[in-house]
Amino acid sequence: MLADVQIKGRGRGKNHWISPVGSMCFSLHFSLHPTAYLTKKLPFVQYITAIAAVQAVDALNGSKLDIHIKWPNDIYTSDGAKIGGVLVNCSSNGSVTKLCVGVGMNVNNAEPTTSLAKLSGKSFDISELAKKLCFYFAEEVEVFNRCGHEQFVNKILQQVVASGQNSENYCWQYKTVMLLLKQLIQMAI
Numbered sequence: 001m002l003a004d005v006q007i008k009g010r011g012r013g014k015n016h017w018i019s020p021v022g023s024m025c026f027s028l029h030f031s032l033h034p035t036a037y038l039t040k041k042l043p044f045v046q047y048i049t050a051i052a053a054v055q056a057v058d059a060l061n062g063s064k065l066d067i068h069i070k071w072p073n074d075i076y077t078s079d080g081a082k083i084g085g086v087l088v089n090c091s092s093n094g095s096v097t098k099l100c101v102g103v104g105m106n107v108n109n110a111e112p113t114t115s116l117a118k119l120s121g122k123s124f125d126i127s128e129l130a131k132k133l134c135f136y137f138a139e140e141v142e143v144f145n146r147c148g149h150e151q152f153v154n155k156i157l158q159q160v161v162a163s164g165q166n167s168e169n170y171c172w173q174y175k176t177v178m179l180l181l182k183q184l185i186q187m188a189i
Contacts, residue, residue: 002026002130022109022117024084024126028101028134037145039097042090044149046073047156048140049086049101049133056132057116065119069156075105081114082106103133 019025032039050069066078075084084105091098106115108123117123
């Protein structure tokens with residue numbers, strides 16, 4: 001589901017969002033079979049989505065924008081401006097796990113913050129960006145299910161490491177990421 005405007009969006013905790021015209025806000029609804037590898041590693045869905053978002057922007061803009069993942073579910077520019085975020089909700093009845101992956105990204109909007117259009121000097125086709133994101137999401141899920149989570153951890157770290165943060169902030173974030181990933185892996189075993 002792709003919306004032109006969002007007036008009652010929500011983020012982590014009790015954060016609420018209003019997304020003006022020019023933003024990309026959509027929800028991806030799908031189900032996972034109980035035997036799918038990703039079903040046992042659900043926290044990775046937000047990281048897969050964030051990586052797919054970065055890949056989609058890179059594909060449409062030739063990797064000219066320096067955007068990365070800010071742990072755990074945000075997408076930022078290298079100079080520290082938030083461009084977007086990911087929120088995942090899931091429910092299970094024991095036989096099927098249903099997920100709703102919400103993505104919000106400042107694409108062509110002038111307000112309230114930095115957008116991809118401002119950074120690149122050109123407008124983006126929001127439908128095409130959403131399609132690319134879904135394509136890369138499906139591709140990453142397939143690789144994740146086939147190859148496991150350890151290989152994927154390296155992708156996460158590359159995106160976080162490449163975020164251009166100062167060394168003190170980077171060291172804190174790296175230690176936090178490593179600790180949380182170890183906890184996720186132990187929980188999923």
